[in-house]
Amino acid sequence: MRHVLFLTALALPITPLPGLADAPVILGATAVQSGATHTISVTLRHGDTGWAHYADGWSVQLPDGTELGYRTLHHPHVEEQPFTRSLGGVNIPEGTKRLVLVPHDSVHGWGDPFEITLGN
DSSP states (O other): HHHHHHHHHTTTTTTTOOTTTOOEEEEEEEEEEEEHHHHHEEEEOOOBBTTBBOOOEEEOTTTTTTTEEEEESSSSSSSSSSSSEEEEOOOOOOHHHHHHEEETTTTTTTTTEEEEEEOO
């Protein structure tokens, strides 16, 4: 019996349990201009466990925190990790050199910001 309990205890940190996923992490992002607006594409990773805990969006912000757009993620991506989603029609003020992208999940709230530098 001790061996079974020991093996179970070892498996706990490895096996994802509902509600124990970390905050979402942005792995990469691009901003592509099309006319007067940009399309922002974000690749993120999150241990989605289902509807109770999943990455539910990300924000596009100026470095001062002004939000330029928000991409809602409408469902969990349990079997699709990492994944990339885009937000079009983002108006970026002239002269902006950097954007800050901030992921969000349904349990932890905001994750760590990810900064991108815009091309000339």
